[in-house]
Amino acid sequence: MKNLTEGNITEAVIKAIEGTREPRAKEVMSSLIRHLHAFVKEVQLTQDEWEAAIEYLYDTGQISGPTRNEFVLTSDTLGISSLVDIINSNPDGGTEASVLGPFYIEGSKMVEIGTNLIGDSEGEPTVVSGIVRTFGGDPIEGAVIDLWQTAANGLYENQDPDQPENNLRCRMLTDKDGYYQFTTIKPVSYKVPTDGPVGRMLDLQGRHAWRPSHLHYKVSADGHRNLITEVFYEGDEYIDEDSVFGVRESLAIPYNLITSEEEAEKYGVSSPFYRVKFDFELEAL
Amino acid sequence: MKNLTEGNITEAVIKAIEGTREPRAKEVMSSLIRHLHAFVKEVQLTQDEWEAAIEYLYDTGQISGPTRNEFVLTSDTLGISSLVDIINSNPDGGTEASVLGPFYIEGSKMVEIGTNLIGDSEGEPTVVSGIVRTFGGDPIEGAVIDLWQTAANGLYENQDPDQPENNLRCRMLTDKDGYYQFTTIKPVSYKVPTDGPVGRMLDLQGRHAWRPSHLHYKVSADGHRNLITEVFYEGDEYIDEDSVFGVRESLAIPYNLITSEEEAEKYGVSSPFYRVKFDFELEAL
Numbered sequence: 081m082k083n084l085t086e087g088n089i090t091e092a093v094i095k096a097i098e099g100t101r102e103p104r105a106k107e108v109m110s111s112l113i114r115h116l117h118a119f120v121k122e123v124q125l126t127q128d129e130w131e132a133a134i135e136y137l138y139d140t141g142q143i144s145g146p147t148r149n150e151f152v153l154t155s156d157t158l159g160i161s162s163l164v165d166i167i168n169s170n171p172d173g174g175t176e177a178s179v180l181g182p183f184y185i186e187g188s189k190m191v192e193i194g195t196n197l198i199g200d201s202e203g204e205p206t207v208v209s210g211i212v213r214t215f216g217g218d219p220i221e222g223a224v225i226d227l228w229q230t231a232a233n234g235l236y237e238n239q240d241p242d243q244p245e246n247n248l249r250c251r252m253l254t255d256k257d258g259y260y261q262f263t264t265i266k267p268v269s270y271k272v273p274t275d276g277p278v279g280r281m282l283d284l285q286g287r288h289a290w291r292p293s294h295l296h297y298k299v300s301a302d303g304h305r306n307l308i309t310e311v312f313y314e315g316d317e318y319i320d321e322d323s324v325f326g327v328r329e330s331l332a333i334p335y336n337l338i339t340s341e342e343e344a345e346k347y348g349v350s351s352p353f354y355r356v357k358f359d360f361e362l363e364a365l
Numbered sequence: 366m367k368n369l370t371e372g373n374i375t376e377a378v379i380k381a382i383e384g385t386r387e388p389r390a391k392e393v394m395s396s397l398i399r400h401l402h403a404f405v406k407e408v409q410l411t412q413d414e415w416e417a418a419i420e421y422l423y424d425t426g427q428i429s430g431p432t433r434n435e436f437v438l439t440s441d442t443l444g445i446s447s448l449v450d451i452i453n454s455n456p457d458g459g460t461e462a463s464v465l466g467p468f469y470i471e472g473s474k475m476v477e478i479g480t481n482l483i484g485d486s487e488g489e490p491t492v493v494s495g496i497v498r499t500f501g502g503d504p505i506e507g508a509v510i511d512l513w514q515t516a517a518n519g520l521y522e523n524q525d526p527d528q529p530e531n532n533l534r535c536r537m538l539t540d541k542d543g544y545y546q547f548t549t550i551k552p553v554s555y556k557v558p559t560d561g562p563v564g565r566m567l568d569l570q571g572r573h574a575w576r577p578s579h580l581h582y583k584v585s586a587d588g589h590r591n592l593i594t595e596v597f598y599e600g601d602e603y604i605d606e607d608s609v610f611g612v613r614e615s616l617a618i619p620y621n622l623i624t625s626e627e628e629a630e631k632y633g634v635s636s637p638f639y640r641v642k643f644d645f646e647l648e649a650l
Contacts, residue, residue, distance in 0.1 A: 093444035099571025119400040130449045137436040141426015151422040159378035164415045286384025
Protein backbone atom coordinates (compact mmCIF):
# COMPACT_ATOMS: atom_id res chain seq x y z
CA MET A 81 0.00 0.00 0.00
CA LYS A 82 2.99 2.32 -0.36
CA ASN A 83 2.76 2.71 -4.12
CA LEU A 84 -0.79 3.91 -4.45
CA THR A 85 -1.80 5.40 -7.79
CA GLU A 86 -5.03 6.57 -9.39
CA GLY A 87 -5.02 3.20 -11.12
CA ASN A 88 -4.65 0.90 -8.10
CA ILE A 89 -6.03 2.73 -5.03
CA THR A 90 -9.62 1.53 -5.54
CA GLU A 91 -8.53 -2.12 -5.47
CA ALA A 92 -6.36 -1.39 -2.42
CA VAL A 93 -9.41 -0.10 -0.52
CA ILE A 94 -11.56 -3.04 -1.66
CA LYS A 95 -8.80 -5.37 -0.46
CA ALA A 96 -8.70 -3.60 2.91
CA ILE A 97 -12.35 -4.44 3.52
CA GLU A 98 -12.15 -8.03 2.34
CA GLY A 99 -12.56 -9.20 5.94
CA THR A 100 -16.02 -7.59 6.22
CA ARG A 101 -18.07 -9.80 8.50
CA GLU A 102 -21.31 -10.02 6.47
CA PRO A 103 -21.26 -10.88 2.73
CA ARG A 104 -24.07 -8.42 1.95
CA ALA A 105 -22.33 -5.58 3.82
CA LYS A 106 -19.17 -6.35 1.86
CA GLU A 107 -21.08 -6.31 -1.44
CA VAL A 108 -22.80 -3.00 -0.67
CA MET A 109 -19.69 -1.24 0.65
CA SER A 110 -17.49 -2.52 -2.18
CA SER A 111 -19.97 -1.20 -4.74
CA LEU A 112 -20.23 2.15 -2.95
CA ILE A 113 -16.43 2.49 -2.81
CA ARG A 114 -16.09 1.62 -6.52
CA HIS A 115 -18.76 4.15 -7.54
CA LEU A 116 -17.49 6.98 -5.31
CA HIS A 117 -13.95 6.43 -6.60
CA ALA A 118 -15.21 6.27 -10.20
CA PHE A 119 -17.01 9.59 -9.64
CA VAL A 120 -13.85 11.26 -8.27
CA LYS A 121 -11.80 9.95 -11.20
CA GLU A 122 -14.41 10.78 -13.85
CA VAL A 123 -14.61 14.46 -12.89
CA GLN A 124 -10.98 14.64 -11.64
CA LEU A 125 -12.28 16.19 -8.44
CA THR A 126 -10.18 19.12 -7.19
CA GLN A 127 -9.14 19.70 -3.57
CA ASP A 128 -11.47 22.72 -3.40
CA GLU A 129 -14.39 20.61 -4.63
CA TRP A 130 -13.58 17.88 -2.11
CA GLU A 131 -13.54 20.53 0.63
CA ALA A 132 -16.89 21.87 -0.60
CA ALA A 133 -18.34 18.35 -0.43
CA ILE A 134 -17.03 17.87 3.13
CA GLU A 135 -18.42 21.28 4.09
CA TYR A 136 -21.82 20.32 2.62
CA LEU A 137 -21.89 17.14 4.71
CA TYR A 138 -20.67 18.93 7.84
CA ASP A 139 -23.27 21.70 7.52
CA THR A 140 -25.96 19.11 6.82
CA GLY A 141 -24.97 17.32 10.02
CA GLN A 142 -24.98 20.52 12.07
CA ILE A 143 -28.47 21.57 10.95
CA SER A 144 -29.89 18.09 11.57
CA GLY A 145 -31.41 17.07 14.89
CA PRO A 146 -34.29 15.18 16.44
CA THR A 147 -36.94 17.01 14.37
CA ARG A 148 -34.97 17.63 11.16
CA ASN A 149 -32.93 15.28 9.03
CA GLU A 150 -31.24 17.19 6.21
CA PHE A 151 -29.55 13.99 4.98
CA VAL A 152 -32.98 12.53 4.19
CA LEU A 153 -33.82 15.73 2.32
CA THR A 154 -30.53 15.51 0.43
CA SER A 155 -31.34 11.94 -0.58
CA ASP A 156 -34.88 13.02 -1.55
CA THR A 157 -33.83 15.97 -3.70
CA LEU A 158 -31.21 13.87 -5.52
CA GLY A 159 -33.86 11.28 -6.40
CA ILE A 160 -32.09 8.60 -4.38
CA SER A 161 -34.96 8.03 -1.95
CA SER A 162 -37.43 7.59 -4.81
CA LEU A 163 -35.09 5.23 -6.61
CA VAL A 164 -34.88 3.09 -3.46
CA ASP A 165 -38.69 3.20 -3.19
CA ILE A 166 -39.10 2.10 -6.81
CA ILE A 167 -36.57 -0.71 -6.47
CA ASN A 168 -38.31 -2.00 -3.38
CA SER A 169 -41.86 -1.68 -4.66
CA ASN A 170 -43.50 -4.95 -5.58
CA PRO A 171 -43.39 -5.05 -9.38
CA ASP A 172 -46.43 -7.33 -9.41
CA GLY A 173 -48.73 -4.75 -7.87
CA GLY A 174 -50.01 -3.35 -4.62
CA THR A 175 -49.93 0.32 -3.75
CA GLU A 176 -46.77 2.04 -4.92
CA ALA A 177 -44.40 3.39 -2.29
CA SER A 178 -43.14 6.97 -2.13
CA VAL A 179 -40.54 8.88 -0.10
CA LEU A 180 -40.64 8.89 3.69
CA GLY A 181 -39.38 12.46 3.78
CA PRO A 182 -37.88 14.16 6.82
CA PHE A 183 -41.07 14.96 8.76
CA TYR A 184 -42.38 11.61 9.93
CA ILE A 185 -42.58 11.19 13.72
CA GLU A 186 -43.25 7.88 15.43
CA GLY A 187 -46.01 7.61 17.98
CA SER A 188 -48.67 10.03 16.69
CA LYS A 189 -51.88 10.02 18.73
CA MET A 190 -54.29 7.10 18.16
CA VAL A 191 -57.77 8.25 17.13
CA GLU A 192 -61.09 6.63 16.28
CA ILE A 193 -62.36 6.08 12.75
CA GLY A 194 -64.18 9.20 11.58
CA THR A 195 -62.17 11.64 13.72
CA ASN A 196 -62.07 15.27 12.63
CA LEU A 197 -58.42 16.41 12.75
CA ILE A 198 -59.04 20.02 11.73
CA GLY A 199 -59.12 21.65 15.18
CA ASP A 200 -58.07 25.27 14.72
CA SER A 201 -56.44 24.62 11.35
CA GLU A 202 -57.42 26.82 8.41
CA GLY A 203 -58.22 25.20 5.09
CA GLU A 204 -60.86 23.45 3.02
CA PRO A 205 -62.58 20.55 4.82
CA THR A 206 -61.80 17.21 3.25
CA VAL A 207 -63.21 13.80 4.12
CA VAL A 208 -60.78 10.99 3.37
CA SER A 209 -61.64 7.31 3.44
CA GLY A 210 -60.80 3.96 1.94
CA ILE A 211 -60.06 0.31 2.52
CA VAL A 212 -56.81 -1.40 3.45
CA ARG A 213 -56.53 -4.85 1.94
CA THR A 214 -54.01 -7.52 1.12
CA PHE A 215 -52.92 -7.14 -2.49
CA GLY A 216 -55.17 -9.44 -4.49
CA GLY A 217 -57.00 -10.46 -1.33
CA ASP A 218 -59.20 -9.54 1.60
CA PRO A 219 -59.65 -6.35 3.61
CA ILE A 220 -57.41 -6.16 6.70
CA GLU A 221 -58.90 -5.45 10.13
CA GLY A 222 -56.64 -3.60 12.56
CA ALA A 223 -54.24 -2.21 9.97
CA VAL A 224 -52.55 0.97 11.23
CA ILE A 225 -53.03 4.10 9.12
CA ASP A 226 -50.37 6.61 10.21
CA LEU A 227 -51.02 10.02 8.60
CA TRP A 228 -49.07 13.27 8.53
CA GLN A 229 -49.59 16.40 6.43
CA THR A 230 -48.83 20.11 6.34
CA ALA A 231 -51.07 22.89 7.62
CA ALA A 232 -52.34 25.69 5.37
CA ASN A 233 -49.03 27.56 5.80
CA GLY A 234 -47.18 24.66 4.16
CA LEU A 235 -45.46 23.59 7.37
CA TYR A 236 -45.65 20.31 9.22
CA GLU A 237 -46.40 20.48 12.93
CA ASN A 238 -42.79 19.61 13.82
CA GLN A 239 -41.50 22.47 11.68
CA ASP A 240 -43.81 25.06 13.22
CA PRO A 241 -43.81 26.07 16.89
CA ASP A 242 -47.22 27.74 16.41
CA GLN A 243 -49.00 24.44 15.71
CA PRO A 244 -50.12 22.23 18.60
CA GLU A 245 -48.42 18.87 19.03
CA ASN A 246 -49.90 16.16 16.78
CA ASN A 247 -51.62 18.77 14.61
CA LEU A 248 -52.79 17.12 11.38
CA ARG A 249 -51.16 13.83 12.33
CA CYS A 250 -52.80 10.70 13.67
CA ARG A 251 -52.82 6.94 13.81
CA MET A 252 -56.03 4.97 13.28
CA LEU A 253 -56.94 1.26 13.18
CA THR A 254 -59.06 -0.04 10.32
CA ASP A 255 -62.36 -1.72 11.25
CA LYS A 256 -63.45 -5.28 10.39
CA ASP A 257 -64.07 -4.20 6.79
CA GLY A 258 -60.59 -2.70 6.48
CA TYR A 259 -62.20 0.75 6.50
CA TYR A 260 -60.55 4.00 7.60
CA GLN A 261 -61.97 7.53 7.53
CA PHE A 262 -60.96 10.93 8.84
CA THR A 263 -61.72 14.58 8.19
CA THR A 264 -58.87 16.99 7.62
CA ILE A 265 -58.05 20.05 5.50
CA LYS A 266 -57.12 19.82 1.83
CA PRO A 267 -53.32 19.67 1.81
CA VAL A 268 -51.42 22.46 0.06
CA SER A 269 -48.31 22.44 -2.09
CA TYR A 270 -45.28 23.58 -0.10
CA LYS A 271 -41.55 24.14 -0.30
CA VAL A 272 -39.07 21.75 1.29
CA PRO A 273 -36.94 23.70 3.79
CA THR A 274 -34.56 26.02 1.95
CA ASP A 275 -32.74 27.54 4.93
CA GLY A 276 -30.05 24.83 4.99
CA PRO A 277 -27.54 23.11 2.69
CA VAL A 278 -30.29 21.55 0.54
CA GLY A 279 -31.72 25.03 -0.13
CA ARG A 280 -28.28 26.25 -1.22
CA MET A 281 -27.88 23.18 -3.45
CA LEU A 282 -31.29 23.66 -5.10
CA ASP A 283 -30.44 27.31 -5.67
CA LEU A 284 -27.12 26.41 -7.31
CA GLN A 285 -28.94 23.85 -9.45
CA GLY A 286 -31.47 26.44 -10.60
CA ARG A 287 -34.36 24.40 -9.17
CA HIS A 288 -37.40 25.35 -7.13
CA ALA A 289 -38.18 23.65 -3.81
CA TRP A 290 -41.91 22.99 -4.32
CA ARG A 291 -43.70 19.75 -3.65
CA PRO A 292 -47.23 19.07 -4.93
CA SER A 293 -49.82 18.76 -2.15
CA HIS A 294 -50.24 15.32 -0.63
CA LEU A 295 -51.30 13.26 2.35
CA HIS A 296 -48.38 11.28 3.71
CA TYR A 297 -49.01 7.74 5.01
CA LYS A 298 -47.31 4.84 6.70
CA VAL A 299 -49.62 1.84 6.53
CA SER A 300 -48.79 -1.33 8.43
CA ALA A 301 -50.50 -4.59 9.30
CA ASP A 302 -49.43 -7.93 10.78
CA GLY A 303 -48.12 -10.29 8.14
CA HIS A 304 -47.67 -7.50 5.59
CA ARG A 305 -44.83 -5.34 4.43
CA ASN A 306 -44.95 -1.75 5.74
CA LEU A 307 -46.01 0.75 3.09
CA ILE A 308 -44.79 4.34 3.11
CA THR A 309 -46.50 6.41 0.48
CA GLU A 310 -48.05 9.74 -0.48
CA VAL A 311 -51.44 10.41 -2.04
CA PHE A 312 -51.34 13.47 -4.30
CA TYR A 313 -53.96 15.88 -5.62
CA GLU A 314 -53.81 15.27 -9.36
CA GLY A 315 -54.63 18.91 -10.18
CA ASP A 316 -51.75 20.41 -8.21
CA GLU A 317 -49.66 22.87 -10.22
CA TYR A 318 -46.43 21.09 -9.18
CA ILE A 319 -47.69 17.57 -9.91
CA ASP A 320 -45.18 17.21 -12.79
CA GLU A 321 -42.20 18.84 -11.08
CA ASP A 322 -41.96 17.52 -7.55
CA SER A 323 -38.62 18.63 -6.03
CA VAL A 324 -38.21 15.18 -4.43
CA PHE A 325 -39.45 12.99 -7.32
CA GLY A 326 -42.18 11.38 -5.20
CA VAL A 327 -45.17 11.43 -7.59
CA ARG A 328 -46.43 8.21 -9.20
CA GLU A 329 -49.35 8.18 -11.64
CA SER A 330 -51.22 5.70 -9.45
CA LEU A 331 -50.87 7.96 -6.41
CA ALA A 332 -52.29 11.12 -8.06
CA ILE A 333 -56.06 11.21 -7.56
CA PRO A 334 -59.02 13.61 -7.86
CA TYR A 335 -60.50 15.62 -4.99
CA ASN A 336 -64.27 15.71 -5.53
CA LEU A 337 -65.99 18.91 -4.45
CA ILE A 338 -69.30 18.05 -2.72
CA THR A 339 -71.90 20.78 -2.39
CA SER A 340 -74.75 18.72 -0.91
CA GLU A 341 -75.76 19.96 2.58
CA GLU A 342 -77.04 16.50 3.34
CA GLU A 343 -73.70 14.88 2.60
CA ALA A 344 -71.91 17.56 4.62
CA GLU A 345 -74.13 16.88 7.61
CA LYS A 346 -73.42 13.16 7.36
CA TYR A 347 -69.73 13.85 7.97
CA GLY A 348 -70.23 16.76 10.38
CA VAL A 349 -68.55 19.31 8.06
CA SER A 350 -69.77 22.49 6.42
CA SER A 351 -70.63 22.54 2.70
CA PRO A 352 -68.89 22.66 0.27
CA PHE A 353 -66.20 20.11 1.16
CA TYR A 354 -63.84 17.72 -0.63
CA ARG A 355 -64.25 13.98 -0.72
CA VAL A 356 -61.19 11.77 -1.31
CA LYS A 357 -61.16 8.00 -1.55
CA PHE A 358 -58.03 5.89 -1.64
CA ASP A 359 -57.55 2.20 -1.01
CA PHE A 360 -54.23 0.76 0.14
CA GLU A 361 -53.12 -2.67 -1.03
CA LEU A 362 -50.38 -4.19 1.11
CA GLU A 363 -47.98 -6.91 0.10
CA ALA A 364 -48.37 -10.07 2.23
CA LEU A 365 -45.09 -11.35 3.68
CA MET B 366 -42.13 13.13 -13.86
CA LYS B 367 -45.20 11.10 -12.89
CA ASN B 368 -44.12 7.87 -14.51
CA LEU B 369 -40.76 7.41 -12.84
CA THR B 370 -39.15 3.99 -13.13
CA GLU B 371 -35.82 2.46 -12.21
CA GLY B 372 -34.94 2.96 -15.87
CA ASN B 373 -35.74 6.67 -16.24
CA ILE B 374 -35.42 8.31 -12.80
CA THR B 375 -31.70 9.07 -13.14
CA GLU B 376 -32.27 11.03 -16.35
CA ALA B 377 -35.22 12.83 -14.68
CA VAL B 378 -32.93 14.04 -11.88
CA ILE B 379 -30.20 15.06 -14.34
CA LYS B 380 -32.84 16.98 -16.29
CA ALA B 381 -34.02 18.70 -13.10
CA ILE B 382 -30.54 20.17 -12.55
CA GLU B 383 -29.96 21.23 -16.16
CA GLY B 384 -30.32 24.87 -15.10
CA THR B 385 -27.27 24.63 -12.80
CA ARG B 386 -25.58 28.01 -12.87
CA GLU B 387 -21.94 26.92 -13.30
CA PRO B 388 -20.93 24.39 -15.98
CA ARG B 389 -18.35 22.74 -13.71
CA ALA B 390 -20.88 22.40 -10.85
CA LYS B 391 -23.32 20.82 -13.29
CA GLU B 392 -20.67 18.38 -14.51
CA VAL B 393 -19.65 17.36 -10.98
CA MET B 394 -23.20 17.02 -9.65
CA SER B 395 -24.43 15.13 -12.72
CA SER B 396 -21.59 12.65 -12.38
CA LEU B 397 -22.23 12.24 -8.64
CA ILE B 398 -25.95 11.64 -9.24
CA ARG B 399 -25.23 9.06 -11.98
CA HIS B 400 -22.76 7.17 -9.80
CA LEU B 401 -24.91 7.21 -6.65
CA HIS B 402 -27.91 6.00 -8.65
CA ALA B 403 -25.78 3.34 -10.36
CA PHE B 404 -24.64 2.14 -6.92
CA VAL B 405 -28.23 1.90 -5.63
CA LYS B 406 -29.28 -0.02 -8.75
CA GLU B 407 -26.24 -2.30 -8.81
CA VAL B 408 -26.78 -3.58 -5.26
CA GLN B 409 -30.59 -3.15 -5.37
CA LEU B 410 -30.34 -1.26 -2.09
CA THR B 411 -33.05 -2.17 0.43
CA GLN B 412 -35.02 0.30 2.54
CA ASP B 413 -33.24 -0.96 5.67
CA GLU B 414 -29.86 -0.39 4.03
CA TRP B 415 -30.91 3.11 2.93
CA GLU B 416 -31.96 3.84 6.52
CA ALA B 417 -28.62 2.52 7.79
CA ALA B 418 -26.81 4.86 5.38
CA ILE B 419 -28.89 7.84 6.54
CA GLU B 420 -28.24 6.87 10.17
CA TYR B 421 -24.50 6.68 9.45
CA LEU B 422 -24.53 10.19 7.98
CA TYR B 423 -26.72 11.56 10.79
CA ASP B 424 -24.50 10.07 13.51
CA THR B 425 -21.42 11.33 11.71
CA GLY B 426 -22.92 14.82 11.70
CA GLN B 427 -23.84 14.68 15.37
CA ILE B 428 -20.35 13.63 16.52
CA SER B 429 -18.68 16.29 14.36
CA GLY B 430 -17.91 19.75 15.66
CA PRO B 431 -15.27 22.47 15.65
CA THR B 432 -12.47 20.10 16.72
CA ARG B 433 -13.65 16.88 15.07
CA ASN B 434 -14.76 16.21 11.50
CA GLU B 435 -15.94 12.62 11.15
CA PHE B 436 -16.82 13.21 7.47
CA VAL B 437 -13.15 13.84 6.73
CA LEU B 438 -12.31 10.62 8.57
CA THR B 439 -14.96 8.77 6.57
CA SER B 440 -13.46 10.08 3.34
CA ASP B 441 -9.98 9.15 4.59
CA THR B 442 -10.85 5.58 5.59
CA LEU B 443 -12.62 4.94 2.26
CA GLY B 444 -9.51 6.05 0.36
CA ILE B 445 -11.35 8.99 -1.19
CA SER B 446 -9.12 11.66 0.34
CA SER B 447 -6.00 9.90 -0.90
CA LEU B 448 -7.49 9.47 -4.35
CA VAL B 449 -8.17 13.21 -4.49
CA ASP B 450 -4.59 13.88 -3.31
CA ILE B 451 -3.17 11.61 -6.00
CA ILE B 452 -5.31 13.14 -8.75
CA ASN B 453 -4.23 16.63 -7.73
CA SER B 454 -0.55 15.87 -7.25
CA ASN B 455 1.69 17.21 -9.98
CA PRO B 456 2.53 14.17 -12.12
CA ASP B 457 5.76 15.83 -13.21
CA GLY B 458 7.23 15.90 -9.73
CA GLY B 459 7.51 17.91 -6.56
CA THR B 460 6.72 16.52 -3.12
CA GLU B 461 3.73 14.18 -3.13
CA ALA B 462 0.63 15.24 -1.22
CA SER B 463 -1.10 13.19 1.45
CA VAL B 464 -4.35 13.42 3.42
CA LEU B 465 -5.17 16.51 5.46
CA GLY B 466 -6.92 14.39 8.09
CA PRO B 467 -9.32 15.72 10.70
CA PHE B 468 -6.83 17.23 13.16
CA TYR B 469 -5.42 20.27 11.41
CA ILE B 470 -6.09 23.61 13.10
CA GLU B 471 -5.42 26.96 11.48
CA GLY B 472 -3.36 29.53 13.31
CA SER B 473 -0.82 27.46 15.24
CA LYS B 474 1.80 29.53 17.11
CA MET B 475 4.64 31.02 15.04
CA VAL B 476 8.07 29.97 16.30
CA GLU B 477 11.70 30.61 15.36
CA ILE B 478 13.86 28.22 13.36
CA GLY B 479 15.47 25.72 15.74
CA THR B 480 12.69 25.82 18.35
CA ASN B 481 12.36 22.86 20.69
CA LEU B 482 8.67 21.86 20.78
CA ILE B 483 9.02 19.05 23.31
CA GLY B 484 8.05 20.94 26.48
CA ASP B 485 6.65 18.38 28.92
CA SER B 486 5.98 15.80 26.19
CA GLU B 487 7.35 12.30 26.67
CA GLY B 488 9.14 10.60 23.78
CA GLU B 489 12.43 10.24 21.95
CA PRO B 490 14.04 13.57 20.98
CA THR B 491 14.11 14.10 17.24
CA VAL B 492 15.72 16.92 15.29
CA VAL B 493 13.95 17.60 12.00
CA SER B 494 15.24 19.86 9.27
CA GLY B 495 15.24 20.43 5.55
CA ILE B 496 14.91 22.88 2.70
CA VAL B 497 11.80 24.21 0.99
CA ARG B 498 12.36 24.89 -2.68
CA THR B 499 10.50 25.43 -5.91
CA PHE B 500 10.28 22.14 -7.78
CA GLY B 501 13.24 22.10 -10.14
CA GLY B 502 14.35 25.47 -8.84
CA ASP B 503 15.65 27.63 -5.98
CA PRO B 504 15.15 27.51 -2.22
CA ILE B 505 12.23 29.64 -0.99
CA GLU B 506 12.73 32.20 1.77
CA GLY B 507 9.71 32.85 3.98
CA ALA B 508 7.85 29.66 3.15
CA VAL B 509 5.50 28.66 5.97
CA ILE B 510 6.03 25.23 7.51
CA ASP B 511 2.87 24.34 9.48
CA LEU B 512 3.43 21.18 11.56
CA TRP B 513 1.14 19.02 13.68
CA GLN B 514 1.74 15.60 15.22
CA THR B 515 0.52 13.32 18.00
CA ALA B 516 1.96 13.08 21.49
CA ALA B 517 3.36 9.81 22.89
CA ASN B 518 -0.17 8.68 23.82
CA GLY B 519 -1.17 8.74 20.13
CA LEU B 520 -3.46 11.76 20.52
CA TYR B 521 -3.28 15.16 18.89
CA GLU B 522 -3.49 18.17 21.17
CA ASN B 523 -7.05 18.93 20.03
CA GLN B 524 -8.17 15.39 20.92
CA ASP B 525 -6.67 15.48 24.39
CA PRO B 526 -7.71 17.89 27.15
CA ASP B 527 -4.55 16.99 29.10
CA GLN B 528 -2.22 18.52 26.50
CA PRO B 529 -1.54 22.27 26.53
CA GLU B 530 -2.81 24.30 23.59
CA ASN B 531 -0.47 24.20 20.58
CA ASN B 532 1.35 21.17 21.98
CA LEU B 533 3.50 19.63 19.23
CA ARG B 534 2.15 22.08 16.66
CA CYS B 535 3.81 25.15 15.22
CA ARG B 536 4.31 27.38 12.24
CA MET B 537 7.77 28.48 11.16
CA LEU B 538 9.21 30.61 8.33
CA THR B 539 12.13 29.31 6.28
CA ASP B 540 15.30 31.42 6.23
CA LYS B 541 17.01 32.87 3.15
CA ASP B 542 18.35 29.42 2.27
CA GLY B 543 14.85 27.89 2.48
CA TYR B 544 15.94 26.14 5.69
CA TYR B 545 13.66 24.98 8.52
CA GLN B 546 14.56 23.10 11.68
CA PHE B 547 12.81 22.11 14.89
CA THR B 548 13.18 19.61 17.69
CA THR B 549 10.27 17.40 18.65
CA ILE B 550 9.58 13.85 19.80
CA LYS B 551 9.62 10.89 17.46
CA PRO B 552 5.99 10.46 16.36
CA VAL B 553 4.22 7.20 17.24
CA SER B 554 1.76 5.07 15.31
CA TYR B 555 -1.77 5.66 16.52
CA LYS B 556 -5.39 4.72 15.94
CA VAL B 557 -7.83 7.04 14.23
CA PRO B 558 -10.77 7.70 16.60
CA THR B 559 -12.90 4.57 16.92
CA ASP B 560 -15.59 5.91 19.27
CA GLY B 561 -17.82 7.12 16.41
CA PRO B 562 -19.42 5.91 13.18
CA VAL B 563 -16.03 5.40 11.48
CA GLY B 564 -14.97 3.09 14.30
CA ARG B 565 -18.15 1.05 13.87
CA MET B 566 -17.59 0.93 10.10
CA LEU B 567 -13.97 -0.25 10.47
CA ASP B 568 -15.12 -2.89 12.93
CA LEU B 569 -17.78 -4.15 10.51
CA GLN B 570 -15.16 -4.19 7.75
CA GLY B 571 -12.80 -6.27 9.89
CA ARG B 572 -10.12 -3.56 9.70
CA HIS B 573 -7.83 -2.06 12.30
CA ALA B 574 -7.69 1.71 12.86
CA TRP B 575 -3.90 2.14 12.99
CA ARG B 576 -1.92 4.76 11.16
CA PRO B 577 1.86 4.56 10.80
CA SER B 578 3.74 7.32 12.66
CA HIS B 579 4.22 10.57 10.78
CA LEU B 580 4.80 14.30 10.94
CA HIS B 581 1.92 16.16 9.32
CA TYR B 582 2.69 19.30 7.31
CA LYS B 583 1.05 22.10 5.43
CA VAL B 584 3.71 23.98 3.47
CA SER B 585 2.88 27.21 1.69
CA ALA B 586 4.75 29.98 -0.09
CA ASP B 587 3.83 32.94 -2.27
CA GLY B 588 3.50 31.96 -5.91
CA HIS B 589 3.30 28.26 -5.10
CA ARG B 590 0.57 25.73 -4.66
CA ASN B 591 -0.11 24.77 -1.02
CA LEU B 592 1.22 21.34 -0.12
CA ILE B 593 -0.43 19.15 2.49
CA THR B 594 1.57 16.06 3.21
CA GLU B 595 2.83 13.60 5.78
CA VAL B 596 6.37 12.36 6.35
CA PHE B 597 6.41 8.78 7.62
CA TYR B 598 8.92 6.66 9.52
CA GLU B 599 9.78 3.95 7.01
CA GLY B 600 10.30 1.31 9.73
CA ASP B 601 6.83 1.69 11.29
CA GLU B 602 4.99 -1.61 11.72
CA TYR B 603 1.89 -0.16 10.00
CA ILE B 604 3.75 1.41 7.06
CA ASP B 605 2.08 -1.05 4.63
CA GLU B 606 -1.42 -0.96 6.12
CA ASP B 607 -2.32 2.64 6.86
CA SER B 608 -6.04 2.81 7.72
CA VAL B 609 -6.37 6.01 5.66
CA PHE B 610 -4.17 5.06 2.66
CA GLY B 611 -1.85 8.05 3.16
CA VAL B 612 1.58 6.47 2.68
CA ARG B 613 3.62 7.16 -0.46
CA GLU B 614 7.02 5.57 -1.04
CA SER B 615 8.62 9.00 -1.46
CA LEU B 616 7.24 10.13 1.92
CA ALA B 617 8.56 7.17 3.95
CA ILE B 618 12.04 8.00 5.22
CA PRO B 619 14.63 6.77 7.74
CA TYR B 620 15.08 8.14 11.26
CA ASN B 621 18.80 8.11 11.99
CA LEU B 622 19.78 7.40 15.57
CA ILE B 623 22.64 9.69 16.61
CA THR B 624 24.71 8.74 19.63
CA SER B 625 27.35 11.49 19.45
CA GLU B 626 27.29 13.75 22.53
CA GLU B 627 28.84 16.51 20.45
CA GLU B 628 26.01 16.40 17.92
CA ALA B 629 23.44 16.30 20.74
CA GLU B 630 24.95 19.40 22.32
CA LYS B 631 24.83 21.20 18.99
CA TYR B 632 21.03 20.85 18.96
CA GLY B 633 20.52 21.20 22.71
CA VAL B 634 19.15 17.67 23.16
CA SER B 635 20.31 14.66 25.15
CA SER B 636 22.03 11.74 23.44
CA PRO B 637 20.92 9.46 21.83
CA PHE B 638 18.46 11.30 19.58
CA TYR B 639 16.95 10.90 16.10
CA ARG B 640 17.87 13.01 13.11
CA VAL B 641 15.37 13.41 10.26
CA LYS B 642 15.91 15.36 7.06
CA PHE B 643 13.21 16.07 4.53
CA ASP B 644 13.11 18.64 1.73
CA PHE B 645 9.83 19.97 0.36
CA GLU B 646 9.51 20.82 -3.34
CA LEU B 647 6.57 23.08 -4.12
CA GLU B 648 4.88 23.50 -7.46
CA ALA B 649 5.15 27.06 -8.80
CA LEU B 650 1.84 28.55 -9.89
